[in-house]
Amino acid sequence: MEALVWKDTGVETERSLQPPANNDREVLIRVRAAGVCTTDIHMIQGKLNFAKPPWILGHEMAGVVERTGAEVAGWKAGDAVVVDPVVSCGNCTYCQQGKKHLCSRGGELGTTCGQGGYGQYVVVPPSNLYRLPAGMSFVEGAMMEPLNCTMGAVDRVPRMAGAHAVVFGPGPAGLLFAQLAKVYGASTVTMVGMDNERLELGKRLGADLVVNIRSPEERKRLDDMRFDVAIEASGSPDAVRDCFALAASGGTVVLYGLSGLDRPSIVSDQVVGKDLTVVTCISAPHLWEQGIRLTASGRINVKDMVTHPVPFDDAQGVLNDILKGRFRGTKAVILHNKA
Ligand SMILES: [Zn+2]
Ligand SMILES: [Zn+2]
Structure with missing residues (x-):
């Protein structure tokens, strides 16, 4: 063979x-x-x-x-x-x-x-x-298979219906997350990335707003927003930090990407202080x-x-x-x- x-x-x-x-x-x-x-x-x-x-x-x-x-x-x-x-x-x-x-x-x-x-x-x-x-x-x-894993994570979000959701990382996982968030009832999906071509694909697949964080103006606009559901699908520790910062009080953070770096990227006081729910899924x-x-x-x-x-x-x-x-x-x- x-x-x-x-x-x-x-x-x-x-x-x-x-x-x-x-x-x-x-x-x-x-x-x-x-x-x-x-x-x-x-x-x-x-x-x-x-x-x-x-x-x-x-x-x-x-x-x-x-x-x-x-x-x-x-x-x-x-x-x-x-x-x-x-x-x-x-x-x-x-x-x-x-x-x-x-x-x-x-x-x-x-x-x-x-x-x-x-x-x-x-x-x-x-x-x-x-x-x-x-x-x-x-x-x-x-x-x-990638749909199964991402769907398992979205399925664990306590309330996607009506949510403002953000997805970090317009790779295959992020593009699935953007679509799944809509299927599960999100009212808006914002997709964050650094590659315009991939962000464009995100838009075609259903993202309402795309943000290229390489642009200082777009970055600033993002920082002023808050999300009921923040999904990390890029594997970047910076994006993990952004997800916790941009999650609204009482919101949910989905951790999906792996960074391969053996160092902490979560501020636990932020999780407690904002009463956040954190979910993930591997299968x-x-x-x-x-x-x-x-x-x-x-x-x-x-x-x-x-x-x-x-x-x-x-x-x-x-x-x-x-x-x-x-x-x-x-x-x-x-x-x-x-x-
Ligand atoms: Zn895989
Ligand atoms: Zn067994």
């Missing part, structure tokens, strides 16, 4: 690896689309210590059932699927509480546990599969189906966020561009060859 493999020397294209084998209770998936996530990039750069090379990354996947184990019911070869990458033991306290992403014996395919979608085949339990609706592309299917097992339906119905647009659907043969080059900071798109999704 073909795969992009993260090695000590960098990311390398391989074309004749042995596909993984599924057991009687597992399904072999032929991955058709795999999203490139900032988490993957940070892992390669050594900023996140989830796994060591050699490793096949990629936790955002959609594909086709290639083969089912003898004990698997409900799925057959050829079924188009979205893959939930979080695998778990099914028996521990966390799993029993519906929080399988916290399972100490589990992990995430491509990130902490098992090989991911940068390779052409992955093995998963059938409980990790969702049907890709007719009319939804594999590229959109691969976007269901929402109970919301996969809902996210897929929101996309299928057109309420969430993931298609326009994927500026770079990348054929596998070009994937190594694009990944290197991202690693070197030369990538000018919003989201890259690797397209595997069909056979």
